[in-house]
Amino acid sequence: MSEPTASSIAVIGTGFGGIGMAAQLKAAGFDDFVIFEKADGVGGVWRDNEYPGAECDVPSHLYSFSFALKPDWSRRFAGQQEILDYLNECADRFDLRGSIRFGTEVVDAAFDETAGEWVLHLAGGDTHRARILIAATGQLSRPAYPKIPGIDEFAGTMFHSSTWDHDYAFEGKDVAVIGTGASAIQFVPHIAARADRLELFQRHAPHVIAKPDYPYRARTIAAFRRFPALLRASRLATYAWLEPRGFGFNGSRLGELLIRLFEKRYLRGLRKQITDPALLAKVTPTDPMGCKRILMSNDYYPALVGDHVDVVTDGIAKIVPEGIVTVDGRTHEVDAIVLGTGFAATEFLAPMTVTGLGGADLGEVWRDGAHAYLGLAVPGFPNFFMLYGPNTNLSHNSIVYMLESQFSYVVDAVADLADSGADWLTVRRDVEDAYNDDIQAQLATTVWATGCDGWYTTESGRNTQNWPGFTFKYRAATREFDPSAYAAPGATQA
Template sequence: MTRVAIIGTGFGGLAAAVRLKQAGISDLVLFEKSDDVGGVWRENTYPGAACDVPSHLYSLSFAPKADWSRRFAPQAEIHQYLRDVARDFDVLRHIRFGTEVRGAAFDADSGTWRLHLADGGEHEADVLVTATGQLSRPSTPAIVGLDRFEGTMFHSAEWDHDHDLTGERVAVLGTGASAIQFVPAIASRTASLAVFQRSAPYVLAKPDRAYRARAKKAFARVPGLLRLSREGNYFSNELRSLGFNTEPRLLFAHRAAYRRHLREAVADPALREKLTPTDPMGCKRILMSNDWYSALQLPQVEVVTDRIAEVRPHSVVTVDGAEREVDTIVLGTGFAATEFLAPMRITGRGGRDLHEQWKGGASAYLGTVVPGFPNLFVLYGPNTNLGHNSIIVMLEAQVGWVVQGVRALAEGRARLLEIRRDVAEAFDAWVQERVGHTVFASGCTSWYIDEHGRNTQNWPASTLTFRRRLRRLRLEQFEPAPVAIPGGARAKD
């Protein structure tokens, strides 16, 4: 039995653990199905994996790092950073590694959550915090015959490092954020590489560079310099919120930069036409790369824009009848981002199933709490994703709010924290109305939109607005009404 149970040890889970400990709440446990911390940065080890948010901003505010190797950090360095955070802030002793949570049920009699573990065990906690993220479950496309392919096939998030692609005929399905990084890393050593593109992405040049030793020393020694770099990156990115969420025409500078990058990088008019997006800019994720376009111009690389009709045991066939023999298929097809908290089964008050409640589209008040599910906090929940800034900013705002909630429970200022349904519904109506006027609603098909056509991913305003709304937890928004418990005893129904 613990005060708080946290599922996941990526940025969200570690930030929650550190901030709770700093608030004097050390009775907590983190459940991690793997044998190491890191979340998506542990799992995604494909060649070329790196961040597209500046390193100083893609860091936890309470754990600044002065010696990032590059302006945009590679995967291995971010993973090590998370390991260092877990060690330096004494979180490791709270983690149960190799322990997968299959489900959790709220017990109204005791006012606690009972977690069901994959090994058959159970764990009870007053508060449940899920930090499993939106990008943890690889998505496999529904393509006829894909399951009958007899060559090697793997998803970019499950990269087979034992399989050598040298001299192989390779097919890459997808041209999203992962493919744009691993294709340039593998293209030169393949015999042939067919890149199957459903829609062309907007690609900007990446302003990346290695930090010199003297710059690292300055960030470490000059008071306020590292914070100034972080804040500068933050506010520069935050200005783009106007283009994404208010007036898409304000993205004109980014559109001009994209056109210049494509024009300067690709001389062949036919290929340039293939690589020209037809969707409004920002409707899908804007990507950054300095070697994507050059990789696509290698003699052994082909960009295929015809839809795939079927996959045969040793080939991929497109609707125009062309058949391309391949040895390996790499799926760069993203994640099941709209299936929040799956495959866990979360059961709230009265046996209510969370996924059943969300069958028409996931929603949560401030992306964090759900009516009918007391003392449950969801990090990186519905409508907290961004197109313009760092998700770390959103996570830290949520974590601060969670800490306030846990302290209110610990101090006896509330028996349970269950958001009122009217509050949650009013918030959801505001989100959906706002998101309908953003660039994300401009007509394209993206992973932001679920099967019902509902945007369950994006926050339709600035991060400043999000942070302001989570600055103070208001007990009057929760039900049942707060009931004082003398001495701050552990809350029970």
């Protein structure tokens, strides 16, 4: 165990949140920071999810930093490797690697009220102290494994999409895929093209719309490179194309009309792709459109029509060494099971333990569902900010836009803390309560509150994920750090 290290700011994670936050801190003159990364490279979810077909469902010109535009994206919707390359380019461009401690997981963080510092305990036994703690661990960092009886008894090969086994040969094999979420609809076509037989186990049919993707021509890329204004215009046009879709989720009369029209168009397209009545019945969604994440793919439905592919809608009773047993008593014998079961999105920051004033455990504070002021700050946890925190997820636009709003707010908070001379600041409880009451009231009227079972909500039904409005409203709310919303040492927290 080495001597404790220290910095003014500690950042956890090197995905879009951590890399962008560090770049903006440095640009503002706050360069005394350390970034902790449990893996051996940057990239977050784009480093870990390298399954075949992994790509983004937000156009690349908007799914990138406004302060680090990239003129040479190869296509409109970039793939995993290209996005990972971009994050590595940003780490180099902003000279961040010297501030990153790779292979270093933060096990727990506890606030030392006397010193006004966060004490980080690292895997391996080392400690680090920092005045300000910024968590950029994201919502999609921990794989969710299904709680199926016998899951550890399977005798074949099993892996999650985020831990893809690239050495496994699907050729000549009978394969089962559990789950039909965002990852599965991307890798299922690749398995279907290789396996002898594929059984896709589906609980609820997702809405999978066409993806308006295409490669950029060399001359188009050259124009973006030569005329940066064109690239900024493309970014703005993409934002203007996506943002009005927020109407479709907000529960307004206009939104309900738009979503009905969009669903009719979707169903017409589905019937053109799936002509077999039995298969069509299986893949036709029963949840309201938008209640769960709307997915995008041009090859998912075509992959399902193969004679060697079967969509299984019977529930899974258990897993046995030979394969999967469904509730009808049938045993589906397979050589491999691929889990496309997503992430533990509602378990923010886990498994890291965070302890605030008076020994308050953040996990206990969040026992009924995560919440935070602006998705960024929690009462009783001073000088602590989260990026992509509770209720900042989107269904209609780019999370990078939301992150940039958060970067600006946190930099402003860091500057205010430096200027005020206070040891620490923590958001007032009454402010956070009023904010979250309003957020939950808005969410109660949205399409996400129509009763579907998805990853946006906790088991108790609380939506801890989504931002209920337009992204420009969030940007307005985070434009300036408001000291009056925070309490300093010795002040009474309402």
